[in-house]
Amino acid sequence: MHDARNCFIQVLSVPVPMTGPAVELCVDRSATASAARAMSTVTLMRRMLVGVLVALAAFGVAGRVALDLGRLDPLPGTAVATVVGLLVAALVMPRTVKPLVAVQADLQVRYEAAVADALRDQLTGLGNHRAFHEDLDRLVATALSEGAPIALLLIDLDEFKQLNDSRGHAAGDRALRGFGRLLSVGLRRSDRAYRVGGDEFAVIMPATDFDSARMLGRRLLAQALQPAMQHEDLQSLSFSGGVAAIPDPAADRARLYSMADGALYAAKRGGRTDVVGYDASIEVVNETDVHGSAAAISDVIARGLLSAVYQPIVALASGRILGVEGLIRPVPPAPFDDVGAMLAAAEAGGRLTALELACADRILAGARHLPADMFLTLNLSPATIEAPEFGSSAMLGLLGRHDFPPDRLVIEMTEHHALHEPARVRERLEACRRAGIRFAADDVGAGNAGLRLLSELTFDIIKVDLDLVQRSASEGPSGAVIGSVVELANRMGALVVAEGIEHASQLPSLHALGVQAGQGHHLGRPGALEDVVPESRVEAGGISAWRQSIGLSSVS
Numbered sequence: 044m045h046d047a048r049n050c051f052i053q054v055l056s057v058p059v060p061m062t063g064p065a066v067e068l069c070v071d072r073s074a075t076a077s078a079a080r081a082m083s084t085v086t087l088m089r090r091m092l093v094g095v096l097v098a099l100a101a102f103g104v105a106g107r108v109a110l111d112l113g114r115l116d117p118l119p120g121t122a123v124a125t126v127v128g129l130l131v132a133a134l135v136m137p138r139t140v141k142p143l144v145a146v147q148a149d150l151q152v153r154y155e156a157a158v159a160d161a162l163r164d165q166l167t168g169l170g171n172h173r174a175f176h177e178d179l180d181r182l183v184a185t186a187l188s189e190g191a192p193i194a195l196l197l198i199d200l201d202e203f204k205q206l207n208d209s210r211g212h213a214a215g216d217r218a219l220r221g222f223g224r225l226l227s228v229g230l231r232r233s234d235r236a237y238r239v240g241g242d243e244f245a246v247i248m249p250a251t252d253f254d255s256a257r258m259l260g261r262r263l264l265a266q267a268l269q270p271a272m273q274h275e276d277l278q279s280l281s282f283s284g285g286v287a288a289i290p291d292p293a294a295d296r297a298r299l300y301s302m303a304d305g306a307l308y309a310a311k312r313g314g315r316t317d318v319v320g321y322d323a324s325i326e327v328v329n330e331t332d333v334h335g336s337a338a339a340i341s342d343v344i345a346r347g348l349l350s351a352v353y354q355p356i357v358a359l360a361s362g363r364i365l366g367v368e369g370l371i372r373p374v375p376p377a378p379f380d381d382v383g384a385m386l387a388a389a390e391a392g393g394r395l396t397a398l399e400l401a402c403a404d405r406i407l408a409g410a411r412h413l414p415a416d417m418f419l420t421l422n423l424s425p426a427t428i429e430a431p432e433f434g435s436s437a438m439l440g441l442l443g444r445h446d447f448p449p450d451r452l453v454i455e456m457t458e459h460h461a462l463h464e465p466a467r468v469r470e471r472l473e474a475c476r477r478a479g480i481r482f483a484a485d486d487v488g489a490g491n492a493g494l495r496l497l498s499e500l501t502f503d504i505i506k507v508d509l510d511l512v513q514r515s516a517s518e519g520p521s522g523a524v525i526g527s528v529v530e531l532a533n534r535m536g537a538l539v540v541a542e543g544i545e546h547a548s549q550l551p552s553l554h555a556l557g558v559q560a561g562q563g564h565h566l567g568r569p570g571a572l573e574d575v576v577p578e579s580r581v582e583a584g585g586i587s588a589w590r591q592s593i594g595l596s597s598v599s
Contacts, residue, residue, distance in 0.1 A: 167223025337392030509543020
C-alpha cells in the first residue's frame with residue numbers, strides 16, 4: 044500500500060450511540076405515535092358510527108313526518124322530507140366524510156414515504172441499488188428520446204476492506220456516511236448519487252457529455268482527497284472511478300454501464316486513486332453476459348455438473364507416488380467446453396468462490412479411498428481464501444463431510460489472481476495450519492505474482508510453472524531460476540514440485556537442480572483415482588512417513 048493513500052482512509056464523523064437515553068426516547072416516541080394512531084382510528088370509527096346512526100334516525104323521523112303529512116297532502120309531505128333530508132346531510136355528512144378524506148390523505152403520505160424509504164440507502168441517505176437501476180433506465184430513455192447526452196460515473200472506495208479490518212465496521216460505516224455526504228454537497232443539483240452496494244457508489248449526470256463527466260469525476264476525487272478545502276467537517280478519502288457517456292462512446296444503457304464498469308476496473312488495475320474515462324483499449328463485459336455467466340455457474344453448482352480427476356505427484360529419485368492433485372472437469376449439460384472457460388465465467392459473474400468451493404467438495408468426495416500414505420492437493424485462488432466463506436472452520440467442516448484427514452490436504456494457491464490482503468491471508472493460513480492443513484504456491488515462475496506470494500507467505504510445497512520446467516534443459520537462465528526457487532524452498536523447508544514434465548530428458552536436469560518431485564504427462568496423466576493410484580503400487584507408511592519423505596516435519 045502506498046503511504047500517500049494510507050492517509051486517505053480516516054474517520055469521517057462522530058459515531059451515533061446505539062444505546063442510552065437517545066434510543067429510549069426514540070422508542071418512547073415510536074410507542075406514543077403508535078398509540079396516537081390507534082386512538083385516532085378508534086375516534087374515527089366512533090364518529091362514523093354516530094354519524095350513520097344520526098342519519099338513520101333523522102331520515103326515519105323525516106319519513107314518519109312525510110307519511111303523516113302525506114295523508115293530508117302529498118306535495119307538502121314530500122317537500123318536508125326533502126328539506127329534512129338535506130339538512131341532515133348538510134349537518135352529518137361533513138362530520139363523517141371529512142375524517143375519511145383526512146385518513147385517505149394520511150395514507151397517501153405514508154405510502155409515498157414508504158416508497159421513498161424503499162429507494163433510499165439508510166446509511167448514507169443516497170439512492171440505493173434499486174433506485175439507481177430504475178433511474179438509470181428512465182433517464183437514459185429520456186436522454187435517447189430527446190437526443191441529449193447523459194454520463195455515468197461508477198466509484199469504488201480505495202482500501203475500504205483494510206479500513207474495516209483495522210478499525211472495525213463502525214469506522215467503515217462512518218467512512219461511508221461521510222463519503223455519501225461529500226457526494227450530496229459536492230455534486231451539481233442535476234446530478235444524482237447512489238450507494239449501489241458495500242463501498243460502491245454511482246453518479247448519474249444528465250445533460251453531460253463524456254469530457255465534462257470525466258472532469259467532474261476528477262474534481263470530485265480532488266474534493267475527496269482534500270475535503271477540508273471545501274467542507275471543514277469532512278476528512279480525506281480516496282476512490283477509483285470509471286466514466287462513460289451516451290452518445291459517445293456508448294450507444295445504449297447496457298453499453299453505458301459496461302463501459303463505465305470497465306473503466307473503473309482499469310483505474311483499479313492502474314494503481315487506484317484515479318478517475319478513468321472509457322477508451323477502446325479497455326475490455327468490456329456486457330452486463331447481460333455477466334448475469335448469464337452467474338446463472339450458468341449457479342446451475343452447474345446446483346446440478347453438480349462437475350467431475351474430478353487426479354494426477355500423480357511423483358518423487359523423482361524413487362518414482363514413488365507421493366500424492367495426487369485433484370482437478371475438475373465440467374460435464375454435460377454444463378455450457379462450458381473446458382475448466383478455463385468455466386472459471387472465467389464464474390469470475391465474470393461474481394461466483395468464483397462458490398464454484399471453487401464446490402470443486403473442492405467434489406474433489407474430496409472422490410478422494411475418499413486415496414491411500415493413507417499420500418496427500419491430496421486442490422486449487423483455490425487468493426480471492427477465495429480472502430472471501431468470508433473461507434476459513435479453518437469451513438474447511439474442517441468440508442473435510443469432515445468426506446472423512447478426509449486435514450493433515451493430508453494441501454491447498455494450492457494459484458498466482459494468476461492478485462493477493463489484495465496479505466495480512467488476512469496470512470492469518471487464515473496459520474489458522475488452517477494449526478488444524479493440520481498445508482499450503483502450496485502454484486505456478487511459481489509464470490509471473491511476478493508467484494514471487495510476491497513467496498515473499499509474503501510461507502508454503503509447504505512450491506510448484507514450478509510448466510513453461511519454466513520445459514525450458515530448463517536447454518536454457519541456462521531458466522535453470523538458474525529453478526535453482527533459486529529450490530534454494531528458497533530449502534530455507535522454508537518446503538518441497539519443490541516441477542510441473543509439466545512431458546519427456547524423460549527433462550528428469551536429469553531437474554534432479555541435478557535439486558527438484559525433489561514432479562508432475563506431468565510423462566509421470567502420469569490425469570484420470571480416475573483407481574487408475575492413477577492402483578493399490579498394488581502402494582506401500583503403507585503412514586502420515587509421518589510420507590511427510591518425512593517429502594521434506595516436511597512429521598505430525599504427532
